[in-house]
Amino acid sequence: MPAVDKLLLEEALQDSPQTRSLLSVFEEDAGTLTDYTNQLLQAMQRVYGAQNEMCLATQQLSKQLLAYEKQNFALGKGDEEVISTLHYFSKVVDELNVLHTELAKQLADTMVLPIIQFREKDLTEVSTLKDLFGLASNEHDLSMAKYSRLPKKKENEKVKTDVVKEVAAARRKQHLSSLQYYCALNALQYRKRVAMMEPMIGFAHGQSRNGRGCREAECREEKKSATFYNSTRVLGRLGGSVG
Incomplete structure (x- = not known):
């Protein structure tokens, strides 16, 4: 079947078999689009949910890093540098948490919301108008059937006039x-x-x-990690020398 851009409005009144056939193609396309949109929304909501989970996870991680200094370690001597470094990492994670929170909001506003609006507005409108069109077509068919069953006697002219008006109203x-x-x-x-x-x-x-925000935070974290790693290596060598 050749590609068709649109349904011609002037053919709506004719309601021919050809028009009905073309209409069915557009209806099938709308149905396919509705199914796909529902599946797409589910996938997007899953991404949004994962991003929200990342917000909660980084928040918990930051708190856990700060909790290190509150632990009652039996051998806690020399932990000052570990504590200060974990405090720094906690701040870095907090920064990442802010970025993840902002991203979650952006995903909700610019990804999930538009597809919901499209489904609720455009697809629902088409579905509603399809139902109304079906009802109007059924009413028209019933009025035409009623007209075709009218007796031909003249004494039924008033009844015929009423039915003709009914047919005209149904057709409009x-x-x-x-x-x-x-x-x-x-x-x-x-x-x-x-x-x-x-x-x-x-x-x-x-x-x-x-x-971009995550990369900036990661760069700062890598520098701090390198400093801490080098200092622990020095301490390790000193400890080995003492032994």
């Missing part, structure tokens, strides 16, 4: 609902492109900012 309602439904399906084809890209742009931007 169906036409209006089809126009709204077609417009929503057409718009969905364009909105889905933005909806799929926007959350990942937010994800990439947040990770980039967080990465």
Whole structure:
């Protein structure tokens, strides 16, 4: 089947088999998009949950590093440098915790929220209009069936007039609902492109900012680690010499 950009609104009134066939293609596409969006949201929520867990984990790690000096070690002599270094690492972890917390908020605002809004607004709108279009079509079919069963006798002219009015009203309602439904399906084809890209742009931007902050903290930590490592090596050699 050749690629089709949109449903033609002027064909909504005709309601031909060809139009119905094309409509079914757009409906199938919308259904596939809905399923995919739900799965994508689950994956994004999992990433957001993992980021929140990282916030809690770094917070706990920082507290545990500070708890070292409160331990009642039987052989605690010479732990001053260990304590001061762990205090420094605790501050570094606190800085990382701030970065992870900011990233979690960014992921919630720029990744998870847009896809939720797309699902709740655009996809729900299409689903609602589909139901309304189906109801209007059924009402139109019922009114047409009622009209086809009318007797041909003249004494039933008033009944016929009432049924004709009913058919006309049902046709107007169906036409209006089809126009709204077609417009929503057409718009969905364009909105889905933005909806799929926007959350990942937010994800990439947040990770980039967080990465720069983490690298700065890691550089400071590496310098402190090197200083502590060198000092412990010297102390180790001195201890060996004394032995």
